Amino acid sequence: MAEGGSQPPVINVQLPAIIVNYKEGTRFAGDNVGQKTDVRAAEIGQIVVPTVGNSQAEATELQHDSIPTVFKNSEEDKVKRSSSDKGSNDQTPTGPSPRDVTDNPGRSDVTDNLGRMNLTEGMHFVTYENIRRLINDSKFVDALITLQDIPTSQEQQFMLSECYCQLGRPDKALRCIEALQSIMTSSSRPSVDDVIKLVDDYIADSSHIRALILLSCCAKLYKFGSNPNSSVVGIMYCSWKCWNVIKSLAREGGKMKVIARDVGLIIITDMLRELRSVSGADKNTMVDMEAGCLTHVGFCYDEFGKYKEAIGFHNEGLDLINQSFGSNAIEYNVYGKLLNNIGTAYEKLGDYSKAESFYLQSLDAYEKVENWPSDKVKQASIATTKQNLKDTRNKMKK
Incomplete structure (x- = not known):
């Protein structure tokens, strides 16, 4: 204890951001004997809380009743001492835990309770x-x-x-x-529908990089669906949206085009692998969705001038349909689309004779298709291929 002075001296015990001033007469066990300290609530004279920029804040007198109940202890709550605590005169712990003060000065009941708060x-x-x-x-x-x-x-x-x-x-x-x-x-897992809605919001806001990243996750989420048919349809849908995002990024040019090429192409190609890994889907649905995904992957490569790679993906789609449906392959509208896409790639490569051939095959296939979603879609597809054929023939005349 400090000696002398007209005012009762105090002992300051520094806790995190709080100084507790104990009244004279409070007894502390000596640290040299490894004993712990107990202090009664009534022996706390002042609590000093430093303010921002002022580490020496004025002490504020507290009524004992204002001490939070987490610190209060009645006489009935006395803690029994172990043999190593002999010599300590006060046995009712109040305020900071004796263990925390002696063994770990950086912690207290205050910080423990804050730690339990979220x-x-x-x-x-x-x-x-x-x-x-x-x-x-x-x-x-x-x-x-x-x-x-x-x-x-x-x-x-x-x-x-x-x-x-x-x-x-x-x-x-x-x-x-x-x-x-x-x-x-x-x-x-989050709801894939919720994530798709967020993707749509990002697309509407022209935040195409964020949309691209989340679409890659949507393909994975669709794969975990309980219905294999819904899974492959969902992944194909993701590839369609991904193609549109990649196209938007590529047409922005500069850094965005590089991102679309170096990240986007890998993401959409990975979607194709995810779709192919789904088991248990109906054969017709699986083939149709895989061929559609191959179409979208091919479109993306076409966007970056990788025409030979694009032709390769479109040919994979044709082979898949031929192997799956044989002579009936031509009845599927995706078959005619793949032929048109190959023609477009050859036209961009300057091989107009091959382009013309594939456009003619596409128009023939369209006329035999039985699974058009609507007549409007049929007429639009035919009109597109006819225009491509006309443009190619005009180039051949030059």
Whole structure:
């Protein structure tokens, strides 16, 4: 105990952000003998809470009744001492836990109770909002630095994927997209319909990179569906939306076109693999959806001037239908579309004679199709191929 002075001296015990001033007469067991300290609530004279910018805040007198109940203890709540605590005069612990004060000065009942409060979500909300602001301001490096220091989550991997795309680091972007897919297809999977709605919102907002990333996850989610037919239809639908997103990015040019090529082509090709891995679907549905997906993959390669690769995907679709349906293959409208698409690729390659041949085959197939969704779709498809044939023949005359 301190000696002398007209005012009773106090002993300051520093806890995280709180100074507790004990009245003179409070007894403490000596640290040298490894004993612990008990202090009665009545012996707390003052609690000093430092304010921002002022570590020496004024002490505020507290009535004992104002001490939170978590700190209060009655005489009946006395804690029995072990043999190592002999010599301690006060046996009723109040305020900070004796174990915490002696063994771990950085902790107290105050911090323990704060730790049990759900503050993490609030902190994450603020962090993510700051990161979103950085991304929206195109400060991708700054956002990346913060993202790398926070726990792995859907939001973190989603934002990391976008940042790496924007920074021209497709390999890391694809790794983050793969991690995001794993998280989203875990036991607590989101509704694929909800994710598709979010994709549509991003497309409407021209946030095509975000839409592309989420579409890759949607294909995975569809695969986990209980109905194989619905799964393959869903994945084919994702490939169609993905093609439109890739086309939009490519036509923006510059960095966006590079992202569409280096990330988008891999994503849509992966969708094709996912569709092919689905088992149990009806044969006709499976073939139709796979051929449709091959069409969309081919369109994407065509968009980047990879015409030979595009022809390869379209030919895969033709082979699939021929092998599955034989002489009846021509009855499926996707068959005529694939022929038209091959003709378009050859026209862009400058091989007009081959282009003309495939356009004519396409028109012949269209006339024999029995599964058109509507007459409007039939007439539109025929009109497109006829125009392509006309353009090709005009080029052949030059």
